Amino acid sequence: EDAGARTPDLEAGAAKRRKLRSERWFGPADLRSFGHRSRAMQMGYDSQDWEGKPVIAILNTWSDINPCHMHFRQRVEDVKRGVLEAGGFPLELPAISLSENFMKPTTMLYRNMLAMEAEELLRSYPVDGAVLMGGCDKTTPGLLLGATSMDIPAIYVPAGPMLSGNWQGKTLGSGADSWKYWDELRAGKITQADWQGVEAGIARSAGTCMTMGTASTMTAIAEAIGLSLPGASSIPAVDSNHIRMAKSSGRRIVDMVREDLKPSRIQTHAAFLNAIAVAMAMGCSTNAIIHVIAMARRAGIPIGLDDFDRASREVPVIANVRPTGTTYLMEDFYYAGGIAALMNRISSFLDLTCLTVTGRSVGENIKDAQVWNNDVIRPLDRPMFTGQAGGALTVLRGNLAPDGCVMKPACCDPKFHKHSGPALVFDDYPSMKKAIEDETLDVTPDHVLVLRNAGPLGGPGMPEWGMLPMPKRLIKEGHRDMLRLSDARMSGTSYGACVLHVAPEGYVGGPLALLKTGDIVSIDVEARSISMEVPEEEFARRRAAWTSPPPRYGRGYGWMAAHHMRQANEGCDFDFLQTDFGAPVPEPVI
Ligand code: FES
Numbered sequence: 048e049d050a051g052a053r054t055p056d057l058e059a060g061a062a063k064r065r066k067l068r069s070e071r072w073f074g075p076a077d078l079r080s081f082g083h084r085s086r087a088m089q090m091g092y093d094s095q096d097w098e099g100k101p102v103i104a105i106l107n108t109w110s111d112i113n114p115c116h117m118h119f120r121q122r123v124e125d126v127k128r129g130v131l132e133a134g135g136f137p138l139e140l141p142a143i144s145l146s147e148n149f150m151k152p153t154t155m156l157y158r159n160m161l162a163m164e165a166e167e168l169l170r171s172y173p174v175d176g177a178v179l180m181g182g183c184d185k186t187t188p189g190l191l192l193g194a195t196s197m198d199i200p201a202i203y204v205p206a207g208p209m210l211s212g213n214w215q216g217k218t219l220g221s222g223a224d225s226w227k228y229w230d231e232l233r234a235g236k237i238t239q240a241d242w243q244g245v246e247a248g249i250a251r252s253a254g255t256c257m258t259m260g261t262a263s264t265m266t267a268i269a270e271a272i273g274l275s276l277p278g279a280s281s282i283p284a285v286d287s288n289h290i291r292m293a294k295s296s297g298r299r300i301v302d303m304v305r306e307d308l309k310p311s312r313i314q315t316h317a318a319f320l321n322a323i324a325v326a327m328a329m330g331c332s333t334n335a336i337i338h339v340i341a342m343a344r345r346a347g348i349p350i351g352l353d354d355f356d357r358a359s360r361e362v363p364v365i366a367n368v369r370p371t372g373t374t375y376l377m378e379d380f381y382y383a384g385g386i387a388a389l390m391n392r393i394s395s396f397l398d399l400t401c402l403t404v405t406g407r408s409v410g411e412n413i414k415d416a417q418v419w420n421n422d423v424i425r426p427l428d429r430p431m432f433t434g435q436a437g438g439a440l441t442v443l444r445g446n447l448a449p450d451g452c453v454m455k456p457a458c459c460d461p462k463f464h465k466h467s468g469p470a471l472v473f474d475d476y477p478s479m480k481k482a483i484e485d486e487t488l489d490v491t492p493d494h495v496l497v498l499r500n501a502g503p504l505g506g507p508g509m510p511e512w513g514m515l516p517m518p519k520r521l522i523k524e525g526h527r528d529m530l531r532l533s534d535a536r537m538s539g540t541s542y543g544a545c546v547l548h549v550a551p552e553g554y555v556g557g558p559l560a561l562l563k564t565g566d567i568v569s570i571d572v573e574a575r576s577i578s579m580e581v582p583e584e585e586f587a588r589r590r591a592a593w594t595s596p597p598p599r600y601g602r603g604y605g606w607m608a609a610h611h612m613r614q615a616n617e618g619c620d621f622d623f624l625q626t627d628f629g630a631p632v633p634e635p636v637i
């Protein structure tokens with residue numbers, strides 16, 4: 048770095064403070080820094096804006112096509128206000144907005160793109176600390192993965208859930224009720240006009256899905272790790288408390304820079320175990336498994352499927368929030384005390400000494416948080432679902448999924464916890480979709496509906512197809528659930544007897560690729576097992592005859608993802624982004 052002569056006032060400023068990273072851009076009395084300063088002045092700033100002040104990047108995932116983040120256009124101004132109040136210099140840097148409802152084939156394909164973008168924005172620009180604004184499903188892990196790898200002080204501002212849905216005086220929940228009423232429509236139980244009413248009433252405000260989907264799960268996990276202000280993740284997007292939380296986060300990040308409070312000090316092994324315990328108590332989305340494994344690995348911490356299975360046996364589901372819960376939505380959860388109250392209630396499962404963005408421990412943050420409604424956040428002795436019954440998430444292994452697969456036993460009829468039936472196998476979504484509408488399809492409630500080539504590389508990007516649609520024939524006969532199996536993910540707002548994330552996936556030649564219609568598939572949740580009954584010789588014959596499907600992409604981002612995305616049990620991160628891949632990326636020097 049250029050240690051050349053400084054003007055006297057720059058020198059005085061430097062004496063007052065710790066050395067800031069951004070000073071390498073704004074400080075030196077050389078030609079390059081002249082360029083940085085004159086261009087900042089072009090935007091109307093002057094030396095009082097940057098001198099001695101932490102530069103705070105606000106990574107904003109607002110976009111015109113993301114309804115979950117539509118309030119971020121204004122909310123970023125509240126964050127800026129907080130940064131300015133605390134003596135920082137806020138700079139909004141837009142990052143790709145992964146809008147769950149609109150992106151095809153799936154936002155999951157692009158999570159790692161956001162992670163790379165977040166990391167490189169923070170690395171390449173004069174940034175001392177970061178406020179990460181996300182919430183819609185993959186935006187949370189995407190932003191956090193990037194901030195973890197960059198490891199400068201960072202605080203997470205969750206978008207917050209939208210208001211509860213409403214139609215004809217009935218409460219509607221994101222995702223869960225679209226599927227429920229879609230099946231009712233297919234069964235002829237509601238009219239087209241009813242269906243249109245549901246369409247207009249199910250999403251009524253800015254904010255993320257208000258069931259316990261991936262968004263609410265991941266923002267709660269971010270908070271449980273210690274990366275958000277206490278209680279932040281439960282505040283509804285349009286509540287005035289959300290504005291104040293955003294402003295407080297802006298204020299707090301400036302001090303975090305002064306304290307050099309970086310993600311690496313917060314994201315310890317114990318912090319991730321806390322997050323997993325909280326996720327279990329919430330009855331979390333299955334997607335949490337993939338993201339938390341990826342996040343932990345980025346932090347250099349060995350977290351795997353078994354950590355989830357262990358926690359699910361111990362920690363009861365106490366949040367009565369749909370779809371795992373039966374009744375309430377995130378708005379009710381907030382009024383009942385929210386995440387801080389839930390954490391206080393399960394404090395015996397948490398390491399209360401973990402450091403958080405407040406500079407205080409988890410224990411200090413939550414000690415006064417109370418539950419105001421014991422039906423929404425249940426007492427430990429009256430949970431929604433106990434660990435003995437399978438808990439929130441269960442990891443199954445066997446000859447059909449040697450590297451594991453997952454299931455949400457709390458979300459289906461218990462009769463499917465131990466089940467055997469003939470497989471009905473589909474190689475792709477369109478052929479399955481066509482077949483299930485056929486009312487003469489040879490299918491019984493005991494069948495196991497199977498979709499493969501829907502995993503990380505096959506999907507591609509592991510789309511949320513795992514709640515395979517019920518065959519119309521069974522719907523008409525009055526059935527609403529059956530055992531379903533795939534290498535896909537499912538939306539956190541989904542429900543039913545769905546076995547997901549089968550690893551290795553079919554597309555890369557996992558055993559799932561060799562399953563045939565009519566083979567008997569068995570699962571046993573208590574024994575944590577899943578198997579297919581295929582004699583060894585026959586299995587070997589099928590293996591020898593298998594050929595890998597054609598590549599999905601010849602160029603572009605998809606091609607890169609296909610060459611580098613890991614399997615579901617490893618978090619679907621790109622191999623070259625994991626911390627153990629190679630030497631750390633150097634700081635820009637010139
Ligand atoms: Fe954005 Fe569900 S679509 S959180």
Ligand code: MG
Nearest residue numbers: 260261538539
């Ligand atoms: Mg979702």
